[in-house]
Amino acid sequence: xxxxxxxxxxxxxxxxxxxxxxxxxxxxxxxxxxxxxxxxxxxxxxxxxxxxxxxxxxxxxxxxxxxxxxxxxxxxxxxxxxxxxxxxxxxxxxxxxxxxxxxxxxxxxxxxxxxxxxxxxxxxxxxxxxxxxxxxxxxxxxxxxxxxxxxxxxxxxxxxxxxxxxxxxxxxxxxxxxxxxxxxxxxxxxxxxxxxxxxxxxxxxxxxxxxxxxxxxxxxxxxxxxxxxxxxxxxxxxxxxxxxxxxxxxxxxxxxxxxxxxxxxxxxxxxxxxxxxxxxxxxxx
Numbered sequence: 661x662x663x664x665x666x667x668x669x670x671x672x673x674x675x676x677x678x679x680x681x682x683x684x685x686x687x688x689x690x691x692x693x694x695x696x697x698x699x700x701x702x703x704x705x706x707x708x709x710x711x712x713x714x715x716x717x718x719x720x721x722x723x724x725x726x727x728x729x730x731x732x733x734x735x736x737x738x739x740x741x742x743x744x745x746x747x748x749x750x751x752x753x754x755x756x757x758x759x760x761x762x763x764x765x766x767x768x769x770x771x772x773x774x775x776x777x778x779x780x781x782x783x784x785x786x787x788x789x790x791x792x793x794x795x796x797x798x799x800x801x802x803x804x805x806x807x808x809x810x811x812x813x814x815x816x817x818x819x820x821x822x823x824x825x826x827x828x829x830x831x832x833x834x835x836x837x838x839x840x841x842x843x844x845x846x847x848x849x850x851x852x853x854x855x856x857x858x859x860x861x862x863x864x865x866x867x868x869x870x871x872x873x874x875x876x877x878x879x880x881x882x883x884x885x886x887x888x889x890x891x892x893x894x895x896x897x898x899x900x901x902x903x904x905x906x907x908x909x910x911x912x913x914x915x916x917x918x919x920x921x922x923x924x925x926x927x928x929x930x931x932x933x934x935x936x937x938x939x940x941x942x943x944x945x
């Protein structure tokens with residue numbers, strides 16, 4: 661079966677962008693040219709009749725730059741202050757860019773409690789469904805300005821990797837695309853092992869592949885390593901969502917992936933499990 665070919669028919673797509681893909685590595689400030697390309701790519705997916713959800717990191721990094729700081733604060737209150745400033749600025753830029761392509765965007769801030777609490781989870785699902793039915797592009801992030809759990813457990817939950825997979829499961833998405841500073845899954849860390857081989861398609865995410873996740877990131881900005889991306893792949897696969905891990909250096913890669921071209925590592929989903937979402941939340945939290 662040509663798994664890549666069927667990516668052309670995906671109707672509801674969640675795209676996660678890591679902080680390192682949104683900012684200039686030298687300064688930590690937003691890369692506006694890349695953001696313009698991102699807005700155009702997602703708007704074009706909408707013009708094709710597809711539902712699009714963006715899970716965007718970058719609030720804290722944006723706040724750090726806006727406040728003139730040289731590096732991310734180490735104290736929780738400093739991170740929360742940066743997130744509060746940065747999230748507002750990030751959304752303002754997104755809305756301005758999407759409006760140039762006649763697209764509406766909406767902000768959805770989530771905490772782990774949004775997923776754990778049955779009522780909150782259902783309300784979030786209804787909100788997503790209504791926004792998508794109205795043709796709006798929801799932009800999701802963890803609510804870092806009030807949530808301490810996420811900020812204190814970045815190594816475990818990653819740079820929105822797990823959140824994006826949970827959102828994909830929640831909205832019954834067809835495809836999840838994780839864009840970060842890596843090309844995909846390798847047999848070993850390509851930064852340290854020149855003989856590491858690239859893995860094009862994963863049909864079965866077994867323990868051997870899961871052990872390849874080192875939990876590290878080559879980025880000074882992002883917090884999610886390969887381990888969190890493989891956790892996201894587990895979530896997506898069990899929820900019936902195909903997932904692609906690819907390099908976000910050039911956001912034009914989005915249309916290339918959705919056209920079925922061979923970019924990134926494709927994780928083929930398994931059959932959908934109805935009780936899966938609650939089970940995975942209990943296991944992770």
